[in-house]
Amino acid sequence: MTLLLGMAQVGSRIEAALAAEARMARYATLSTQVSTFLVVATEALQRDLSAEVRADRLAPVVDSIQRTFVRLNDDLEAAVTDARAVGIDRQSRHATQSLTLARMHAALDQSLRGLSQDGRDAAQLRPVVDNFANSFDPLLNEAINGEALFRRETLVGIESLRFRFTWAAVFMACLSLVMAAAFYFGLIHPQFRRLDLLRGAARQIGTQDFAVALPDTRKDEIGALFDETNRAAQALAARQADVQADWDRLNEIIYDRTVALRSANARLEAVDESRRRLFADISHELRTPLTVILMEAQLGRQTAPEASEVFETIETRAARLNRRIDDLLRVARSDSGSLALSLEETSVSALLEEVGEEVRAECASAGMVLDLAPGPGEVLADRNWLRQVLVGLVRNAIRHGRTGGQVRLSCDLAAENVDLSVTDAGPGIPSDKQARIFQRFEQAAPNQAGFGLGLALAKWVIEEHGGQIAVESPVAAPLSDAPGTRIRLRLPRVVR
Template sequence: MRTTKASTLSLKFRLAAGAALLSAGTILTALTLYLGLNEVAQRLDAAVASETRVARYASLSTQAATFLVVASEAVQTGLTPEIRRDRIAPVADQLRRTFTQLHRDVEQAVFAARALGIDAQSRYGTQSLGLARMEALLGSTLNGLEDDTNDTNRLRTHIDTFASGLDPLLSQAVNTELLFRNNIMSGIGDLRLQLTRIALAIVAGTVLAVAAFYFGLIRPQFNRLDRLRRAATQIGQGKFDVALPVSRLDEIGQLSAETNRMAAALITRRDDVQAQWDRLNDTIAERTEALRSANDALEEIDDKRRRFFADISHELRTPLTVILMEAQIGKTGSPDPAAAFATIEARAARLNRRIDDLLRLARSDTGQLALDPDRVTLGELTEDVAAEVQAEVDNAGMTLTIDAMPDVAVYCDRNWIRQVLVSLMRNSIRHARAGRMLHVSSVLEKTCAGVSVTDNGGGIPAQDQAHVFDRFSQGSSATANEGFGVGLALAHWVITEQNGSITLTSPVPVDQALGDAPGTKIAVCLPRANT
C-alpha cells in the first residue's frame, strides 16, 4: 500500500514539476513576445500614423492645386467679389478641414512620442509650425481674394504668393514625415533581430526541458495509455464491453477504473437513446406527413388563384366587347337606341357582378369562384342566350335554330351558365362562320339536364380535343390563334364546380349533323332541381 501511495505521489510530483518547468518556459516566451510585439506594435502604429499624415499632406497638395485652379478661374473670368467668394468658399473650407485633421494628427503623434523623450516630441512638434505657416498663408490669400475689387493683377498676385509660399512648406513637411517613418522602420528591424536571438535561446531551453520530461516521465506510461487508447477506440466504435485492468491506483489506474464504469453507463444509455430515437422517428414521420399535406393544400389554393385570374380576364373582356359594339352602333345611328342602351345596361350590370366576384375572391382564403346557384328552367336559359347572341349571329350571316325546351329545371348559377352558353355560341360564330348554321337542343338524362350547341364548322382535330379544355390552349386549326383560349377552360371550371359535366363531340354524328361539314357539338349537363 505504501509503494502504491509513493508511486502515486511520485507520478503527481513529476507531472507537476514538468508542467511547472514547461509553464515557466511558456510564461517567459509569452512575456518576451508580449514585450517585443508591444514595442513593434507601437512602432508600427507610429509608422502608420506617419503614412496617414503623408497621405493627408498629399490630399492637402491636391486640394491646394484645386484651390489655385478655382481661384485663377474666378479671377480670370472677372467674377464679382460676391460670386468669387462663393466660388472659392467650398474649396477653402475643405482646406481648413484638412488643416484641422493634420493638427489633430500631429498632436496625437506628439502624445504617442512621450515615451521616446522630449527630443522626439520636439521633432514632431515642429510640424505644427509648418502647418501654422501654411494656414496663415491660406488666410492671407483668402483675405486678399475677398477684397471688393476686380483688379486682376492684384488678385493674381495673392494667388501667386500662395502658390510660391505653400510649395516649400508642404515639401518640407512631407520630407520630415518620410524621415520620421524611415527612422521608425529602421528601429523595427533592430528590434526584430533582438527578438530573434531571444526566441532561439528560449527554443533551445524548451527543447531540453521537453526531452527530459518525455524520457524521464511520459514514455514509461505509454503502455498503460495505449491500453486506454484502444479502449477509447473500442467505445468510439460503439463496442462498450470494455474491461481494463486496474493494477495501480495512480491517476492512470483511476482513469482506467472510470473508463470501465463509463462503458457500463454507456451500455445503459445506448439502450435508452435507441428507444428515444425510435419514438423521434415516429414523430418526424407524422410531422412530415402533416407538412406534406399542408403543402399540397397550399399548392392547390395557389393553383386555383392563378387559374381564376387567368380565366376572369376573358370573362370581363366579353361584356366590354358587347358594350363597345353597341356603343359604336348607337354612334353610327341605331334604328332602336333604346334597345342598344338596354343591352349596354345589361352588360354593364353583368360586368359589375363579375367584378364583385373578383373582389370576393380577393378577400377569400381558398381561391374558389363565387357561385349563386338557384332553380332555373332550360327555357329561361335558352331565351336569355338567344336574346344575347342573336345580333351577333345575324351580323355573322348565320342562322340560329333552337328546339322547344322541355319543362325541366336545373340547379345552377343562372348568370354563369348563361355566360357559358353564350361563350360556346360565340366560339361557334368565330370558328364555324362558314357553316352558316347553329343549333341549340336539349339534353335530358336521368339525374341531369342541359343544352347542347352544334355548329356546321370544320370541327376540331382529334389531337387537339384532349387539350381543348386546358387554359390557354389554342389548338392547331386555321382559326386557332383567334381569342385567348380560356373560354372553354372557364366553361369547364364553372360547370364542374356545380357538379355538372361538359362534353365535346367532333365530328358530329351524321344523324345530328347540320350539313356536310364535320361540325362540333358541345353539351352541357347540370343537376336537376328538386321539384
C-alpha cells in the first residue's frame, strides 16, 4: 500500500511537471508566432500597404496566435482544477498566470485595432508595433518564468517525497526484520530442531540401526511423524531379526550345497579324466594296428601286382578308419569345450565328392538314391570338420527320411557366401520343434536312435567357421510329395 501511495503521488507530481513543460512549450510557440507577427507587420508598414491588405497579410498569423491563446487558457484552467488537491496558494498562482495571459491577449487586440485604422501612414503606425513588442515581451517572460518556477517546485517536491518514502521503507524493512526474527526464533526454529531429530533418526535407520527412540512431544503433525517413525523402526528391527535368521539358514543351505557341488565336480573331473584317457588309449590301440594294416597293404600292392585292387581297397578302408579315429578325437575335444580348427582353402566341389564317396554305400544299403550336385567355389574351412558335419547331416537324412528314397547334396554360390544343402524327401520336422533341434539332446522325432548331439555339434562347428546353419521344413521345392527337410549351411566364400 505504501508503494502504491508513493507511486500515485510521484505520478501526480510528474504529471504536474510535464504539464508545466507542455505550457512552456506552448509559450515558446507563442513567442515564435508573435515574432512572425511583428515581422509581417513591420514589412507591411515599410511597404505602406493599405489597412485592408495589412489585415489580409496578418490574418493567418493572428489566427495561429489566437488558437495558441485558447490552448494556453485551457491548460491553465486544467492546472487550476488540478491544484485543488495541493492548496489555495497553488490555485492563486495559476490564476495569476491566467491574468498574465489575458494581458498578453489584450496587448495583441490593442495592436490589431491600431493597425486596422485606415488613413494613417507608416510613421504614425510604427509606435503601435513598438508598443506591442515592448509590452508583450515582459509578459511572455513573466509567464515562462512562472511555469519554470512551477516545474522546479514540483521536482523539488518529488525529491522530498522520495526522501520521506525512503525513510518509510527503511523503517518498514527494519520492522519486517524484527518480525521475521521473532517469527523464526519463536516458531520456526523449534520446529527445525524437531525436524533435525527426525532427520537423524532417518539416517540411523538408513545405517540399519533400528534403536530409534524419538521423544514424545506435542501432538501436532511432526509429533505424529515421530510416533510413526518409532513404530517403523520397531517393525524394521523385528524384520531384521527375521531376515538374519533366514540368512543364517540360507548360509547353512549354501554351505551344504557347496560341499555337495565340490564333491560332484571332483567326481566329474575324475570322469572327464577317465574319458580323456579312454580316448587316448583307444586312439593309440587303434592307430597301431591300422598303421600295420596300411604298411602291409602298401607292401602287398608292390609284391603282388595281381592283387593290387584288393590291397588298394584295404588301404582305402584303413585310411577311412584312420579318419574315423581323428573324428572321434575331435568329438572328444569338442565336448570339453575346445575346438581347434585347421583352416585352409577348401574346394566345395572336391569336398562334396569326398562326402558322396563316403556315404554312397550307406545310401545304397538303405535303398536311397544320393543326388550329388556339386558346384564351384572355395571356402576357408577345416576340411575334416566340415566333411564330418556334412556326413552327419546325410546320415540324419538316411535315418529320418528313408521313406522318401532320395537325398540331395547340393551347393549354391552367392556373391559373398556358399550355401551347402542336404535335402531329403522324408516326413519333415514339426514347426514347434524346429527351434530346438540344434540344442543338445533334442530330437525331432522321439524314439529314434541317437542322443540328439549331431545337429548341436554341426551348429557349433559352422558358427566357429563364422557361418550359419538353418532348417527348412517343409521344403519350398520338395523332392517328392512328402514335405521333406533341408538343412542349409552358409559359409563365407573365398573371393579372389
